[in-house]
Amino acid sequence: MPDTYIPLHEPLLGREEERAAAEVIASGKLGPDKAFNSRFERLISDYTGSSHAVALQSGTAALHVLLDAMGIGPGDHVIVPTHTFVATASPVLYRGAVPVFTEIETDTFNLSPRHLVRTLDRLARKGIKPKAVIAVHMYGLPAPIREIKEITDARGIPLIEDAAEAVGTRIGKRHAGTFGKAGFFSFNANKIVVTSGGGALLTADEDLARTVRFLSGHAREDKPYYFHTRLGYNYHMGNLQAAVGMAQFRKLEDLVERKRRIHAFYKQAFSELPVRLIDERPDTRSNYWLNLLLLPDESADALVRHLQSRGIDARHTWYPLHRMPLFDKYPYFGDEETFRLFTRGAVLPSGPGLTENQLARVAEGVYDFFKKYV
Ligand SMILES: Cc1ncc(COP(=O)(O)O)c(C=O)c1O
Known part of the structure; x- marks a missing residue:
């Protein structure tokens, strides 16, 4: 095993993040502090063009509170692609709603407009109109969001990204997450922008943003004493997270450029192999x-194990959610494309x-694996 392990994805942090965190600690105000967080939220709004951004504890929290703010609850149906991380679907269960998995x-390796239509038709035949469709921009690859939005708009179903x-x-020219009713980001430790756990909600709907903010602060009513009429959450982002997030957002274009160069490197490196790097x-x-x-x-598992044995943290693609014991009792309409991808990606x-x-070590590892082909 080589002594230098190559991680799947680590953030790029520097002096700017150190300084930002040190300033918050020196101030003694760790928050969450509305005035402080609103600076981070403005930065996110400016960068994405979203009218409103709400900084929260995680992407999972953002989706959970959003579903609540949209009035989605027990017995409601929400469409979720089966090819995603569990946290796209678990907030649907937190709300007592029913995830309906599709392909x-x-x-694009994202929600298929064709499958979405078929799923909506199948549900309509049973008299079911879902309360939302969630489309994911998986691995940072853009979903066919305009086509998806046409479908959801035509049927009057809110789209969540x-x-x-x-x-x-x-x-x-538009940022992912700004096409639907609302979208959300994750800033957890393996994402492109990290705040050591964090997320943000994006929306153009002022009332929705207000409700999300309200529910995320324990649904505390605007009174000089603590008074509550609704069940809320403790989801507001702390100042340390927001400060690090600001420093990260300021270098985001550079981070994206670096990652695009990595893609170009792999593209070139694998051009003679019988593989497809998704563009x-x-x-x-x-x-x-x-x-x-x-x-x-179907040699994905063998490739992952081959690279792991060389100290390279390659991973499997997502195992289909609808095949997991947590979700296998919920409806699934599709053709098992996600499972095929799991065996080949x-x-x-x-x-x-x-x-x-x-x-170069990753490229060499992949080449070695393909010796039998070239
Ligand atoms: C597709 C997807 N959805 C939701 C989440 C949840 O985000 P978080 O980890 O910030 O709760 C993540 C990240 O982990 C993710 O990759």
């Missing part, structure tokens, strides 16, 4: 949070701080 397309992995991703679609800009490699056969180290030497 992705192989073009899980842009947890897509900070810095654009579709045309952004025309007129979009992916942040290439993780690079997804599609293999010619792997994600490669993609952190913005990867060195040329580390990238």
Whole structure:
């Protein structure tokens, strides 16, 4: 085992983040502090073009409080792609609602408009109109969000964008997470912008932003004493997180550029192998949070184990949520594309701080694996 392990994704932190955190500690005010957080929120709004941003404890918290603020509760149906991290679906269960799983397309590896229509039709035949559709911009690759929005708009169903992995991703000139009723980011420790656990909600709907803010602060009524009429959450972001987040957002364009160079490196390195490195679609800009490699056969597990044995943290793609014991009792309409991807896809180290030497080691590891082909 080489002595230098190559991680899947580590953040790039420097003096700016150190200074920002030190200033908050020196001030003695760790928050959450409305005035302080609103600076971070303005930065997010300016960067994304979203009218409102609410800084929260995590992406999971953002989706949970959003579903509550949208009035989604027990027995309601919410459409979720089966190819995603558990946290796209678990807040649906927190609310006592029913996730309805559907499939992705192989073009973008995100929610398939065709499958979405079929799922909505199947539900409509049973007299069910979902309360929301959640589209994910997986691995930072933009979902076909305009096509999805046309479908949800035509049927009067609110669209939520899980842009947890897509900070810095654009579709045309617009930022991922700003197309639907609301979107959200994650700033957890393996994302492109990190705040050591954190997230943000984006929306153009002022009332919705106000309700999310209200519910996230224990639903405390505007009175000089503590008074509550609704059940709330403790989801506001602390000042330390917001300070680090501000420093990170200021260097975000550089971080995206670094990650795009990593994608270009892999693209070139694997050009002679029988693999497909998944690219952004025309007129979009992916942040290439993780690079997804599609293999010619079902050898993803063997490749992941081969790279892991060389100290390279490659990973499997998501195991389909609808096949997990936690979710297998909920409806699934699809063709098992996510399961096929699970057997044929792997994600490669993609952190913005990867060195040329580390990238060369990953490329060498993949080449070695394919010796049998070339
Ligand atoms: C697709 C997706 N959705 C939701 C989340 C949840 O975000 P967080 O870890 O900030 O709760 C994550 C990140 O972990 C994610 O990758």
